[in-house]
Amino acid sequence: MATTHPSHGFLAEPPPSPEVQALFDGDVADHGFVMNLTRVWAHAPSAKVALFALLGDLAQQARLTFRQRGVLISATAGTIGDAYCSLAWGNRLATAAGDDVAQTVLRGDDDGLDAVDAALAGWAGTIARDPNATTAADLEPLRRAGFDDRQIFAITAFVALRRAFSTVNDALGALPDRQLRDEAPAGVDAAVSFGRPAADEAF
Template identity: 80%
Template sequence: MDPAPSTHGFLTEPALSPEIQALFDSDIADHGYVMNLTRVWAQAPSAKVGLFALLADMAQLAGLTFRQRGVLVAATAGTIGDAYCSLAWGTRLASAAGDEVADAVLRGDDSALDAADLALARWARTVARDPNATTPADLEPLRAAGFDDRQIFAITVFVALRRAFSTVNDALGPAPDRQLRDDAPAAVDAAVSFGRTAADTPS
């Protein structure tokens, strides 16, 4: 009989090192616990640090607000069925824009979105789902919302990197932390009906 899967994913956690401890300490400072996905990225702490540094650079280059980052991540995660980032960023988006907006973005329903949020959400979904399907016309809503070409480039890199982050997490099996599901607004929890099931016990 196969052993029960770990909520930390499919890999054996490496021996603690100063770099791994720094990664864990960062999670504790930010969230109050070490996230299950961070134990996966402990295989190469510099990869997570470098990825998030580049994400921060792109968010700054694009001039993204916290709400706009939430729209992009929630739309990307919802499109590819990533429960982990959908719970985390759906909750953050709800705090910035309200439960109705977070629910709508996760479900792919644009009726609650203003023009700027709509442009960001649709671009994120297109990039996440089928980047080869884009046309020049797909950029016009972003331009109409005030984003120039350099910002559009940075937004696209941001979405692509978030999709890559989700892909690693989903493929290697860490369960969304119980705390994420417990802290999610009811609308966000209901919208995240896909992906891996949250852990039964807190991280």
């Protein structure tokens, strides 16, 4: 296997295949570049495809809006100190809900959040931080925000799988793409002061 650029992580470049190329082409179509994390997951393309299909199914079951997905992922990533997903989804959340909401969620605060955003961010933070510390009472903000038990299950599984996704990316050394840091609004850029640094250059 060929050696890899340090920003792509600790693994060598995967051998080319139609499945690997499909992942890369998908990134270029969606983002305009191949993400560093995708080069890590290219060692098991079917796993990334299956994971994101499951995440999509859970988001649909929970009837999550794009903003709500952004709150859940940003709160999860911020809680575990994952700069990659914090930048990627902090930027998206800032576009959907405003820079103030994005930086508040990333920092683990709830000041100024509406009841739905606060309930989602709080539950995501609790799961990501210490799932063994949860109590039945922790579900009440979600119920007051209008989520039923089926949705709460889907939300919980969604957060758990996003945490696993971040764990793989971080453990195998994928650096946040330079483009994500360069595009970050001021509040998101300031809030993401943890985790691996962004790559020095864009690819």
